[in-house]
Amino acid sequence: MKKNILLIGGSYGIGLAIIKELEKDYTIYVASRTNDELSDLNVTHISFDAVSDTLDTSQLPDELHGFVFCPGSINLKPFKMLPIEAFQKDMEVNFFSLVKVMHLIIDKMVENSSMVFFSSVAVNKGMPFHTSIAASKGAIEGFAKSIAAEYAPKIRCNVIAPSITNTPLAKRLLNNDKKIDLMASRHPLNRVGHVVDIANMATFLIKEKSAWMTGQIINIDGGLSTLNVN
Numbered sequence: 191m192k193k194n195i196l197l198i199g200g201s202y203g204i205g206l207a208i209i210k211e212l213e214k215d216y217t218i219y220v221a222s223r224t225n226d227e228l229s230d231l232n233v234t235h236i237s238f239d240a241v242s243d244t245l246d247t248s249q250l251p252d253e254l255h256g257f258v259f260c261p262g263s264i265n266l267k268p269f270k271m272l273p274i275e276a277f278q279k280d281m282e283v284n285f286f287s288l289v290k291v292m293h294l295i296i297d298k299m300v301e302n303s304s305m306v307f308f309s310s311v312a313v314n315k316g317m318p319f320h321t322s323i324a325a326s327k328g329a330i331e332g333f334a335k336s337i338a339a340e341y342a343p344k345i346r347c348n349v350i351a352p353s354i355t356n357t358p359l360a361k362r363l364l365n366n367d368k369k370i371d372l373m374a375s376r377h378p379l380n381r382v383g384h385v386v387d388i389a390n391m392a393t394f395l396i397k398e399k400s401a402w403m404t405g406q407i408i409n410i411d412g413g414l415s416t417l418n419v420n
């Protein structure tokens with residue numbers, strides 16, 4: 191029998207790339223607001239808004255072997271232009287929605303199962319205008335490490351921290367060649383991320399190949415967080 195994976199998000203962006211890598215070998219459940227790009231894929235779609243809805247778990251199997259949480263935001267502004275409501279909104283999308291789903295699915299996660307969450311390069315490397323998103327992704331990193339400790343050895347939990355990756359979420363920052371070149375030049379590996387760069391790591395973390403990894407924050411960022419080549 192195929193193993194079951196739940197993705198919150200996956201209708202486009204990094205999550206969709208993950209589905210394309212896992213589709214053949216796993217039974218996949220995708221919970222998201224839209225499903226336009228899923229029609230040719232062998233997945234079960236659950237209509238779900240992670241901010242406002244409660245996940246209908248009756249549509250899920252009793253046992254989950256993998257869980258990936260994709261919703262996120264990029265809200266870049268000077269700190270003084272970010273009222274508390276902006277921080278609360280980013281926390282809702284990135285973090286509280288994850289906690290709510292986790293409460294509903296944690297008992298479905300079986301022995302040797304694996305969870306993957308997403309942070310951002312901006313948690314490890316301080317960047318101007320990132321206070322709100324860095325704070326909400328920082329919450330995910332601390333949460334993931336605590337979950338990994340609390341549920342070891344039964345459930346593994348790891349986090350991927352990407353730098354800018356070409357997806358609908360990052361469209362506003364990458365919508366012409368000049369912006370793409372500028373963003374690329376900030377990275378030691380001189381390009382922005384492709385969805386497969388991130389999806390490759392996520393699928394590795396879901397699979398048994400990563401069976402001795404848990405509680406890790408993995409930087410997939412073209413070297414941005416750790417190297418200074420200028």
Ligand SMILES: NC(=O)c1ccc[n+]([C@@H]2O[C@H](COP(=O)([O-])OP(=O)(O)OC[C@H]3O[C@@H](n4cnc5c(N)ncnc54)[C@H](OP(=O)(O)O)[C@@H]3O)[C@@H](O)[C@H]2O)c1
Pocket residue numbers: 198199200201202203204205206221222223224225238239240241242259260261262263264308309310311351352353354355356357358359360
């Ligand atoms: N792209 C980047 O540059 C970048 C950089 C650093 C970190 N990240 C993080 O990586 C993760 C994936 O990013 P991405 O670029 O693939 O994002 P994306 O292009 O916005 O895709 C997000 C996915 O999550 C779903 N989603 C968003 N809000 C949702 C909600 N309220 N309820 C249910 N589903 C929701 C979307 O589907 P629906 O709209 O159909 O619901 C979509 O399938 C995010 O956590 C992001 O913060 C991305």
